[in-house]
Amino acid sequence: MRIFADSACDLPKSYYEKNPVTLIPLRVHIDETEYLDVMTIDSTQVYAEIRQGKQPKTSQASPEQFLTLFEELAHSGEEGLYIAFSSELSGTHNTAVMIRDQVKEDFPNLNLTIIDSKCASLGYGLLVKEAVRLQKLAEPVERIAEIIRFKATHMEHLFTVEDLDYMARGGRVSKTSAIIGGLLNIKPLLHVENGKLVPIEKLRGRKKVMKRILEIMEERGERLHEQTIAISHGDDEAFALEMKGMIEDTFHPKQIEIHMIGSVIGAHVGPGTLGVYFSNQLQP
Numbered sequence: 316m317r318i319f320a321d322s323a324c325d326l327p328k329s330y331y332e333k334n335p336v337t338l339i340p341l342r343v344h345i346d347e348t349e350y351l352d353v354m355t356i357d358s359t360q361v362y363a364e365i366r367q368g369k370q371p372k373t374s375q376a377s378p379e380q381f382l383t384l385f386e387e388l389a390h391s392g393e394e395g396l397y398i399a400f401s402s403e404l405s406g407t408h409n410t411a412v413m414i415r416d417q418v419k420e421d422f423p424n425l426n427l428t429i430i431d432s433k434c435a436s437l438g439y440g441l442l443v444k445e446a447v448r449l450q451k452l453a454e455p456v457e458r459i460a461e462i463i464r465f466k467a468t469h470m471e472h473l474f475t476v477e478d479l480d481y482m483a484r485g486g487r488v489s490k491t492s493a494i495i496g497g498l499l500n501i502k503p504l505l506h507v508e509n510g511k512l513v514p515i516e517k518l519r520g521r522k523k524v525m526k527r528i529l530e531i532m533e534e535r536g537e538r539l540h541e542q543t544i545a546i547s548h549g550d551d552e553a554f555a556l557e558m559k560g561m562i563e564d565t566f567h568p569k570q571i572e573i574h575m576i577g578s579v580i581g582a583h584v585g586p587g588t589l590g591v592y593f594s595n596q597l598q599p
Contacts, residue, residue, distance in 0.1 A: 316394045316456050318447060319384065321376055321407055322352035323400035324440040325547055325577040334447050339380060341400075341407065341579045344372040352578045361578040362550040362586045371582040375407040381414035389422035394456045398442050398463060402431045403510030428460045430467065433510035436580050437545035437572070438472045438592040462598065469596040471535055472507035475524045477549070477587020504528070525558055528591055529565050535595045539566040542593055547576045549588035558589060 320326070321339040331338045331353070340351040345364055350356035361371055388395045399408035408431045419425045432439050442463050449459045502524045504515045515531075518524050532539060544562060548555035555573045562571060575581075576588055 316450055317388060319397035320443045321400050322577055323579055324443050325436045325574055326440045327574055328353050339376045341376055342374045343578045356578055358575050358578045358581050359550060361581050365585055373579045373582050375405050378410055378414055381411050385415055385418045389418055389425040395427040396456055397429045398432050401433045401435055401510035404435055430463055432467045434467055434470050436576055436590050437547045437574060438470045441545055441592060442467055469594050471593050471595050473528050473531060473591045474505040475502050475589050476584050525561060529561060536593050537596050539568055542568050543570040544568045545572045545592040547574055547590040549576045549581055549586045551587050554589055
């Protein structure tokens, strides 16, 4: 069985080098140059460009990328599982479904399951890692897909951004809100709801945001001490490590993973962003 994942899962390049996952890179555009996320650009470069006032653009994986991969899968006779970035945040999932159906016209025996994760960043990344773990246990693709769908439905994402101006440049918030937020040190707290990034509340300063994240984890999380919790950051490891220490002291989770937010998501949320990911319901 082959597992496919796109770069919006924010797993580092080293993960793909060590594990049987085929990376489908989304694209980043800076000035007149197009880059393939993870493969030909590093997210630290994207954050550096943003800090210099540039606004990188992003685009979904191309139909040609999917066509090549899915035809190769069809020729191999293997089963496939593609866990995709939320369809509410990118057209990548829908393009993949369209190309799969097209390939099936020539290769009716193509066995490819595509899951709309409705997740982003390491909320999505945790799903990919779970699929790989299950594959190594020789679970059938149907069972893996069933488990991943359950976990995707119950994955919590809590996000805060350092500077609303970055989101204003990309049209995610109004410029007026960004200016007022900057003057008052307002930090929005957001989550993912049905695949969309949705504001929860606004707080003044990082400390209040971090405390509120812990409160929401307490409210929504189930048996957090048994979970692997993930933290992603926008080129601000110190912020992530501080959050990690607070989570460890409060919930004593089995494991905490920290990775940088990748180029595609980072282009929209900017440096200093923090995301925390955990489950609100464990597998029965």
